Amino acid sequence: MSCHLCREALSSRLDGEPLGMPAEELDAHLAGCAGCAAWAAAAERVTRRARLAPAPAVPDLTAAVLGALPRELPGAGAAARARLADSALRVALLVVGAAQATLAWPLLATGAGAMSAPVHMARESGAWNLALAAAFLAVAAGPRLAAGALPFLGSFVAFLLPVTLADLQAGHVHADRALTHLLLLAGTVLVAAVAWRGRRRAALAVAGRPVTA
């Protein structure tokens, strides 16, 4: 055994750790190597002295430390506000999703109530609207889905809003039917807000700053 390995094992023994070798082997080396025996004796003395030395007196700083602490940990208030904002967004999405589903379901189920559209067109429109409701509800339940839902929701709104405005002007759509599209707009804005907050939080986490956004 090398002296280096022997001294490593001796350190471990002094620290009460596993030797990494049979104790007999270590003792056999010590018995035959004056250098390591002297090293072991010195190490033992140093260790004992360190363990027996009285701890230096330390002034009791408890009161000073506690007094210097801010009343509220930095960021704790911001984190609570961020949680509140997250919850408010999700509840709002839940409400919009539920309202959207309530409007869409009869259309899908019966094909009725879609102005004068043929039954299948009404059902198809119902299916689309119910799918949008499902997307809003899914993001309310799992905010991490927001970014993935955004391309579809955003482009649907981008296409639907201008044609709805044009149809309103031309009298192709009743105002109450057009108003239902505001639910879609509201839901999409909410999903965008959830996605934006998630992105910002991820960016802050990467930057190593406390996540309070």
Ligand SMILES: [Zn+2]
């Ligand atoms: Zn040795």
